[in-house]
Amino acid sequence: MIREPLIFEISAPGKSAYALPKLDVPADDKALAGMPVRTDIPGFPRVSEVEVVRHFTRLSQQNYCVDLGLYPLGSCTMKYNPKINEKIAGLPGFAEAHPSAPGETIQGGLEVLHRMEKYLAEITGFDAFTLQPSAGAQGELTGMMLIRAYHEDKGDARKYVLIPDSAHGTNPSSAHLCGYEVKEIKSNAEGRIDLAGLREAMTEEVAALMVTNPNTLGVFESDICKIAGVVHEKGGLLYMDGANMNALTGIARPGDFGVDVLHLNLHKTFATPHGGGGPGSGPVGVKKALEPFLPYPRVEKKGAAFALEFQRPKSIGRVRSFYGNFLVVVKALAYILSLGPAGVREIAEIAVLNANYIRKALEGVYDLQYKTETLHEVVFSDKIQKDAHGVTNLDIAKRLIDYGFHPPTMSFPLIVHGALMIEPTETESRRDLDLFIEAMKTIAREAAENAEVLKAAPHQTYVRRLDETAAARNPIVIWESDKS
Amino acid sequence: MSYIALSDQDKKEMLARIGAASVDELFGCVPGEARLRRELDLPAAMSEPELLRHMEAVAARTTYGKYRSFLGGGAYYHFIPTVVDSLSARTEFLTPYTPYQPEVSQGTLQVIFEYQTLIARLTGMDIANASLYDGASAAAEAALMAQRLTHRARILVARSLHPQYRETVRSLTRNLGLAVEEIGFGDCGGVSSAELRSKMGPDVCGLIVQSPNYFGVVEDLAGLSAIVREQKGLMIVAVAEAVSLGLIEAPGRLGADIVCGEAQSFGIPLSFGGPGLGFMGCKKEYLRQLPGRICGLTKDVDGKRGFVLTLSTREQHIRREKATSNICSNQGWCALRAAIYLETVGPDGLREIARQNLLKSAYASAVLAKIPDVKLRFSGKTFNEFVLELPKDAAPVAKAVQAAGILAGLELAAAYPELPKTLLVCCTEVQTKEGIDHLAAALKEALR
Numbered sequence: 001m002i003r004e005p006l007i008f009e010i011s012a013p014g015k016s017a018y019a020l021p022k023l024d025v026p027a028d029d030k031a032l033a034g035m036p037v038r039t040d041i042p043g044f045p046r047v048s049e050v051e052v053v054r055h056f057t058r059l060s061q062q063n064y065c066v067d068l069g070l071y072p073l074g075s076c077t078m079k080y081n082p083k084i085n086e087k088i089a090g091l092p093g094f095a096e097a098h099p100s101a102p103g104e105t106i107q108g109g110l111e112v113l114h115r116m117e118k119y120l121a122e123i124t125g126f127d128a129f130t131l132q133p134s135a136g137a138q139g140e141l142t143g144m145m146l147i148r149a150y151h152e153d154k155g156d157a158r159k160y161v162l163i164p165d166s167a168h169g170t171n172p173s174s175a176h177l178c179g180y181e182v183k184e185i186k187s188n189a190e191g192r193i194d195l196a197g198l199r200e201a202m203t204e205e206v207a208a209l210m211v212t213n214p215n216t217l218g219v220f221e222s223d224i225c226k227i228a229g230v231v232h233e234k235g236g237l238l239y240m241d242g243a244n245m246n247a248l249t250g251i252a253r254p255g256d257f258g259v260d261v262l263h264l265n266l267h268k269t270f271a272t273p274h275g276g277g278g279p280g281s282g283p284v285g286v287k288k289a290l291e292p293f294l295p296y297p298r299v300e301k302k303g304a305a306f307a308l309e310f311q312r313p314k315s316i317g318r319v320r321s322f323y324g325n326f327l328v329v330v331k332a333l334a335y336i337l338s339l340g341p342a343g344v345r346e347i348a349e350i351a352v353l354n355a356n357y358i359r360k361a362l363e364g365v366y367d368l369q370y371k372t373e374t375l376h377e378v379v380f381s382d383k384i385q386k387d388a389h390g391v392t393n394l395d396i397a398k399r400l401i402d403y404g405f406h407p408p409t410m411s412f413p414l415i416v417h418g419a420l421m422i423e424p425t426e427t428e429s430r431r432d433l434d435l436f437i438e439a440m441k442t443i444a445r446e447a448a449e450n451a452e453v454l455k456a457a458p459h460q461t462y463v464r465r466l467d468e469t470a471a472a473r474n475p476i477v478i479w480e481s482d483k484s
Numbered sequence: 485m486s487y488i489a490l491s492d493q494d495k496k497e498m499l500a501r502i503g504a505a506s507v508d509e510l511f512g513c514v515p516g517e518a519r520l521r522r523e524l525d526l527p528a529a530m531s532e533p534e535l536l537r538h539m540e541a542v543a544a545r546t547t548y549g550k551y552r553s554f555l556g557g558g559a560y561y562h563f564i565p566t567v568v569d570s571l572s573a574r575t576e577f578l579t580p581y582t583p584y585q586p587e588v589s590q591g592t593l594q595v596i597f598e599y600q601t602l603i604a605r606l607t608g609m610d611i612a613n614a615s616l617y618d619g620a621s622a623a624a625e626a627a628l629m630a631q632r633l634t635h636r637a638r639i640l641v642a643r644s645l646h647p648q649y650r651e652t653v654r655s656l657t658r659n660l661g662l663a664v665e666e667i668g669f670g671d672c673g674g675v676s677s678a679e680l681r682s683k684m685g686p687d688v689c690g691l692i693v694q695s696p697n698y699f700g701v702v703e704d705l706a707g708l709s710a711i712v713r714e715q716k717g718l719m720i721v722a723v724a725e726a727v728s729l730g731l732i733e734a735p736g737r738l739g740a741d742i743v744c745g746e747a748q749s750f751g752i753p754l755s756f757g758g759p760g761l762g763f764m765g766c767k768k769e770y771l772r773q774l775p776g777r778i779c780g781l782t783k784d785v786d787g788k789r790g791f792v793l794t795l796s797t798r799e800q801h802i803r804r805e806k807a808t809s810n811i812c813s814n815q816g817w818c819a820l821r822a823a824i825y826l827e828t829v830g831p832d833g834l835r836e837i838a839r840q841n842l843l844k845s846a847y848a849s850a851v852l853a854k855i856p857d858v859k860l861r862f863s864g865k866t867f868n869e870f871v872l873e874l875p876k877d878a879a880p881v882a883k884a885v886q887a888a889g890i891l892a893g894l895e896l897a898a899a900y901p902e903l904p905k906t907l908l909v910c911c912t913e914v915q916t917k918e919g920i921d922h923l924a925a926a927l928k929e930a931l932r
Contacts, residue, residue, distance in 0.1 A: 003788065003789065004594070006594070006597070006598060007598055007827050008598070008601065015830075016830050016832060016833060017565075017567070017827075017828045017829070017830065017833075018565060018828055018829045018830065018833035020833070020836050020837065020840060020913065023840055023843060023844075024916055024917040024918075025843055025844050025846075025847035025917050025920070026843075026847060027843060028843060028846055028847070031842055031843060031846035031865075032731075032842065034865055035702055035732060035865045036702075036705075036706070036732060036733035036738060037731060037732065037733060038731065038732065038733045038734060038835075040831060040835075041605055041606060041729075041730070041734075041831040041834065041835070042605060043601070043605045044602070044605055044606075044826070044830060044831035044834075045827055045830060045831075046830045046831065046832070047827060047830065049567060049828065052567055052571075052824065052827055052828050053567055053570075053571065055827070056571040056574070056577075056595075056824060057571065057574070059590070059591040059594055059595060060571075060574045060576035060577050060591050061576065061591065062588075062589075062590040062591040062594075063576040063577065063580050063588065063589055063590070063591035063592055064580060064585070064588035064589065065575055065576045065577075065578070065579040065580040066579040066580070067575040067576075067579050068576075071580075071581070073581055073584070076581055078581060079487075080487055081578070081579055082485075082487060084532050084535060084536065086573070086578075087536070088535070088536065088539045088543075091539065091540060091543040092543070092549050093542070093543025093544055093545070093546040093548075093549065094543050094546070094755075094756060095753040095754070095755055096548070096549055096561075096753055096754055097546045097548045097549070097754060097755075097756040098548060098553060098555045098559055098561070098754050098756075098891075099559050099754070099756050099757030099758075100555055100557055100558075100559065100894055101548045101551075101553070101555060101891060102882075102886065102891070104547075105546065105547050105548040105550075105551065105891070106546050106548055106756065107545040107546060107547075108542050108543050108544065108545035108546030109546050109756040111542055111545060112542060119526055122524055122525050122526060123524060123526070125520075134617035134618065134621065134758070134759070134815075135617065135811075135812065135813050136812065136813075137810045137811055137812040137813070138617060138621070138810075138811075140810065141656075141810055145655070145659070148659060169803075169807070169812075170810050170812050172805035173803075173805055173807045173809070173810035174810045175805065176805035176806075176807075176810075177656075177659070177660065177809075177810055178659045179659035179660060179661075182805045219513070220513040220514050222513050222514070222515050224515075224518055225515070225517050225518060248514075250520065250523075250524050251511055251514060251519065251520060252514050252518045252519050252520055253520050256518065256520065257517070257518035271487075273578045273579045273817070274579065274580065274581045274582070274816075275577070275578055275579075275815075275816050275817025275818075275820075276577055276578075276580050276581070276582070276583065276589075276592035276595075276816035276817055276820065277581070277582040277583065277592070277614070277777065277813050277814045277815075277816030277817075278582075278615075278617075278759070278813040278814050278815040278816045278817065278818070279617075279758070279759035279815045279816075279817060279818060280813055295655075310898075316655055317651050317652070317654060317655030317658075318620065318648060318651045318652045318655055319621065319652060319655060319656065320617055320618050320620050320621045320648075320652055320758075321558060321618050321619060321620040321621075321646070321648040321649070321652065321746075321757065321758075321760070322559070322618075322648070322756070322757025322758055323756065323757050323758065324757075324758050325758040325759040326755055326756040326757055326758045326759075327755045327756070327758070327759060328758075328759060330539075333539075334535060334539055336526060337527055337529075337530050337535055337538065337539075338485040338529065338530055338531075338532070338535050339485070339486070339487075339529055340526060340527065340528050340529025340530070341523045341524040341525070341526045341528075341529075342523070342529065343485075343486055343529050344524055344526060345523070345524065346486065346488060349507045350488050350490060350495075350507075352507070352510045352511065353490075353495065353498060353499070353502075353507055353510060354490075354498075356502050356504070356510055357498045357501060357502060360501055360502045360503070361501070372513075373510075373512065373513050375510070375511070375513070397585070398587065401585065401587055401588055406585060406588060407585050411584075426487075426488060427487050427488065427489055428489060429489035429490065429494075430489075430490055430491075430494040430497075430498065432489075456785075458587050458588075461587040461588060461590075462587075462590050462790075463586070463587055463590060463784040463788050463789075463790035464587065464784045464785050464786055464788075465587065465784060465785050466586050466587070466782050466783070466784045466790045466791075466792050467782045467783055467784070467785075468586075468782065468792050468794065470782050470783070471780040471781070471782035471792050471794040472780070472794050472795055472796075472797070475771060475778075475780050475794055475795060476780055476781040476782075477597075477600055477611050477612075477771070477778055477779065477780050477781075477794070478597075478600050478601040478604045478605075478610075478611055478612065479597070479598070479601040479781075
């Protein structure tokens with residue numbers, strides 16, 4: 001198969017893919033005098049338009065994507081992204097509005113923000129939302145900043161944040177960026193937070209407990225109300241990572257089960273495309289007591305009109321420019337409006353049905369370290385295949401690629417060695433679920449009969465297994481034709 | 485509208501296979517006290533035509549598009565070549581996740597690698613990351629990076645840095661023991677080098693300066709970096725109007741150690757402020773303290789060239805609380821648009837676009853400054869924005885110009901009380917001479 005060259009390798013002097021209108025003001029080069037001006041940008045490519053088009057079209061064909069098939073990355077919620085939402089986000093009133101324009105000229109944008117805050121508050125059971133955070137990790141950071149501001153306002157910021165050992169790596173990292181020391185809470189044999197352990201760890205020096213619910217095993221923390229009680233009793237706050245909210249929409253609301261601060265990922269639960277890594281959006285919901293600390297500006301409704309409010313003396317400030325990833329919010333709003341209340345509940349119902357269907361079909365074929373019932377995802381491991389045939393989760397993942405699927409999540413939870421975290425989401429058809437199950441069973445068979453085919457997988461991709469160690473040891477992160 | 489792909493028969497059979505009587509039974513682990521016992525209070529479901537009609541009506545309540553706009557201040561309207569929209573809309577770019585599985589993500593990875601190369605070359609830095617959320621948070625990440633690299637307690641921030649960038653730097657660093665101090669601007673509109681010299685010390689991580697700055701003024705980066713360097717501090721240059729890099733010398737050749745900023749200008753619509761595209765480049769020796777995703781070149785088992793996400797030991801999923809940043813994603817799709825934009829316009833196109841920005845803005849500032857009692861507030865050289873000082877309060881004047889169908893500029897008084905009666909006016913390549921003359925006439929009329 002032919003590899004698409006780097007654009008720099010097909011560049012040639014004199015080519016161009018762009019023409020500008022003729023300058024219609026005086027070419028007064030005095031304006032440039034006294035300024036450090038560059039005459040060229042060394043190493044920039046010169047290509048024609050058709051070469052640009054073929055370059056990116058060919059590159060696009062080297063990607064797997066949700067529109068091609070099941071993308072079972074656990075905790076990433078790779079559901080179908082409705083096409084209409086893209087069209088709506090492209091409406092000039094949304095896509096071509098300047099964020100600093102006078103209030104009366106941007107009413108549509110402000111209405112989107114105001115309504116989205118209201119709908120997210122209803123879906124999750126909170127009193128107020130900010131849509132400013134750009135992604136889940138920035139939402140977490142914002143949430144922890146709010147918690148710190150709340151405690152500081154009471155006179156003591158406190159010292160520690162408790163985080164279960166099953167948590168995603170962004171949790172401890174975000175807590176640390178707020179100046180907190182992280183204490184890890186061990187999971188019990190069910191894969192849940194150990195209530196006795198929590199009671200012991202929860203002191204008046206602890207600012208918050210960060211939970212993910214359902215957690216990264218897909219297990220619901222059934223003691224969540226008691227957990228909230230233990231945290232609140234010592235004056236702490238309960239933070240919830242909403243990465244797995246897809247399991248709960250319309251079924252249970254974090255604000256009702258004791259959570260004080262929550263972040264959502266619009267690019268997960270609310271079907272906005274992941275874009276090969278972003279842009280996302282990480283709104284944060286809070287209970288009344290934390291509302292004064294939310295980032296400014298806030299959108300307020302004054303009579304029939306919407307306005308931006310900047311006077312927020314207790315606010316944590318800004319976490320980025322303007323109002324967040326607005327167009328992502330537009331897409332998510334369109335999604336909520338298309339589904340309606342029953343449709344939003346159906347997200348969780350079918351996501352959980354699909355995940356349990358896969359679990360049932362593969363239980364016994366793959367090891368399930370925690371037997372506890374699960375909701376929207378299931379975490380198998382490579383234990384059976386590894387112990388008997390030396391086949392790892394990486395081998396299984398790479399072989400799945402040959403069968404036309406994206407592999408599951410493998411990098412966490414850290415409490416399951418050789419994890420295969422599978423989240424099908426609610427938008428998969430029975431046929432695609434069955435094909436995936438069949439592929440996983442075939443791979444298990446191959447592990448026993450022909451392990452080598454797994455260890456050398458994938459076989460049918462543009463490139464085969466890549467040397468990640470060499471990439472990290474001798475990093476080449478930009479193109480320098482003389483070196484590569 | 486529902487996006488569920490199961491038939492009722494499918495559901496029935498699947499439940500039977502699972503051994504559950506109903507879907508509700510699958511939620512048995514969610515205790516009653518935690519359950520929602522009512523339907524959500526949301527608007528009724530809409531069909532696609534209803535949704536489109538509804539959202540078109542909402543979008544139409546933003547009337548900004550009816551005005552001729554001279555607004556800039558960190559969000560810029562530039563022409564976007566059609567290929568940017570049509571190629572970035574390809575579903576193979578839009579609907580994958582972060583490229584964790586390189587064998588099925590070579591498209592995204594190669595695009596990131598090209599993007600990193602383009603940013604490094606534009607900024608004059610050795611290396612660049614795979615992008616950050618936006619310019620403001622990129623500036624905050626740069627401050628934290630400088631703290632990690634120098635282990636010093638203070639950082640200096642130009643008052644001529646975008647107000648929102650300054651606010652973001654303050655809020656994101658405030659719990660990490662980094663004192664943020666501002667350096668004022670002189671009559672030229674650039675950083676006061678005397679004040680910088682007096683505040684710079686051996687306990688200072690470095691200086692964050694924007695160029696062209698918030699007032700559009702091109703800073704004397706070489707001069708400022710010499711002062712910063714005397715104390716072995718780091719020179720951090722923020723660029724909010726990335727198009728300027730096509731014409732103005734790369735910050736890396738004027739003493740910058742880290743260059744960060746906002747690249748919305750490269751093929752990304754105004755989008756009411758987001759998503760944009762944060763970028764960051766730095767010297768090679770700082771690679772392991774660079775935050776965010778980084779794509780690297782490597783070989784596969786057959787010796788074929790390929791790309792992977794690399795240096796993940798800096799990152800949260802391995803290092804957890806000791807990570808260089810909590811960032812988990814980039815603005816992948818926006819970086820793609822920037823790459824398509826830059827490869828389409830090429831070095832000559834970008835230079836010409838930048839030149840037209842500068843010349844149209846120079847024409848506008850000259851025409852506007854001829855209006856009686858209107859003058860340029862600063863003497864420094866500007867790129868595509870400039871600050872006008874009016875003989876009276878800017879707000880009613882701007883309103884009067886708006887009545888003539890023109891948004892003349894941003895009022896600076898709220899963010900800069902020391903700059904009353906001023907407007908920040910922006911002219912990109914999309915403005916025409918006729919439009920600029922129209923603005924001048926309307927402003928003259930409003931001041932009469």
